[in-house]
Amino acid sequence: MADGSVAGVLSLQGKVSTEEWQARVDLAALYRLVALYGWDDLIYTHISARIPGPDHHFLINPYGLLFEEITASSLVKIDLNGNILQDTPYFINPAGFTIHSAIHAARDDAKFVMHLHSNDGVAVAAQKEGLLPLSQHALIVLPRLAYHDYEGIALNHDERERLVADIGDKTLMLLRNHGTLAVGDTAANCWVNMYYLERACTMQVQAMAVGRDNLLMAPEAAQAEVRSQVSRGIGGALAWPGSLRKLDRQLPGYDA
Helix, strand or coil: CCCCCCCCCCCCCCCCCHHHHHHHHHHHHHHHHHHHCCCCECCECEEEEECCCCCCEEEECCCCCCHHHCCCCCCEEEECCCCECCCCCCCCCHHHHHHHHHHHHHCCCCCEEEEECCHHHHHHHCCCCCCCCCCHHHHHHHHHEEEECCCCCCCCCCHHHHHHHHHCCCCEEEECCCEEEEEECCHHHHHHHHHHHHHHHHHHHHHHHHCHHHCCCCCHHHHHHHHHHCCCCCCCCCHHHHHHHHHHHHCCCCCC
16 A cells, blocks of 8 residues: 555554554564565565563564565564464464564563575575674674574474574574574664674675685784674664664655
8 A cells, every 4th residue: 555554454553552552663664674675585584572561472574464564553463372462364474483482582682583584694694604704794793693503494392492592692693594683672773783794794795706715804803803892782773763764765654
């Protein structure tokens, strides 16, 4: 529809708590941003948000909508057992539930969790050495980057324990042969975390065109300097409002 809303989905604004509505708007914005940057994969991959409050409930995409179609009202509220907690014509992707429920349950700081299958993210996740210290973006990412070995499509709930163990206290992860993952205590921080990881992966894929032997790694002293400079995190507060303005210009309607 012209305003970005989805046919058959009634607005939930004013029908849920202020905190839940804000989480819905922020999460819908993340979906639209991923689509805008070309990092989506049709209806696949997932971004989730924990709803503030004592209940461990979170929001995830309605399975069947493209990321560019997702709105605040179309997001599906579920619990940690995958039960849908609202009237909705949609269901959820079981693989998305497996990955996201594991991290939300284990990490109170993981208010937002984003998982992508971007071309460059998967390409680097499939390289034996993983992310290399080739760019400033990579140096910023590396201190907070974890790895998880591929076990197949994430339908096995037993994998959740291994996912949680592998990510530890990191905010970024390369899922081997699979894709990228970012967590954040806010939508802004989750977005900027993923932005840096995806950009670092793209830069590496392009640099690898000259061959591994011709790559120039950043000096060890410079790597240590960047680690100290970004020890408190990347931070997304300044970039987030501009990202929303970009959405309002190019892909409006996420806040419906």
